[in-house]
Amino acid sequence: MNCGCPLDRQAARWRPQSRRRSFLVWKAGRPNGGKAAEQASASASAEAYNKRHNPQVGDCVKVTGLEDDNTLQMTIVGCDSSEAQYKTAEVLTGAQECKPDTARAISLRGRHTVSTRWCFTTV
Incomplete structure (x- = not known):
């Protein structure tokens, strides 16, 4: 994957994509994109009510x-x-x-x- 750019520009160009990809993997690994705890709390308070x-x-x-x-x-x-x-x-x-x-x-x-x-x- 050589774009003809200097090596440091090529690495900088790919770094944000890899961060984004790791964020999406992290978010996908959490139930409901991280909203499960909020929903559980709301459900518990409704049940208590x-x-x-x-x-x-x-x-x-x-x-x-x-x-x-x-x-x-x-x-x-x-x-x-x-x-x-x-x-x-x-x-x-x-x-x-x-x-x-x-x-x-x-x-x-x-x-x-x-x-x-x-x-x-x-x-």
Whole structure:
């Protein structure tokens, strides 16, 4: 590969390409081009949020905010806690209705998800 250039110019010309190639190999060796750690962290924080604010049947919750202005937040608390207001009786999806003996029903609908309705009884 002789371009007729002096040897030092030829070496300088090829050096950036080899650096670029080694960078691409280094980047390709990392899952998702190095974004795997960011995605894992985001997934872990979303999972932690769901464990604290997405009650399942039998969980006791404290409800704060209003449904009307989108500030409603359900926080899972211990059933023996003084903060506990309601106990989750049912978690329904779609257009299902709560049983008549429920004390409160909360419905939330995401942008591209099926609506979820939580039915609560008093503690």
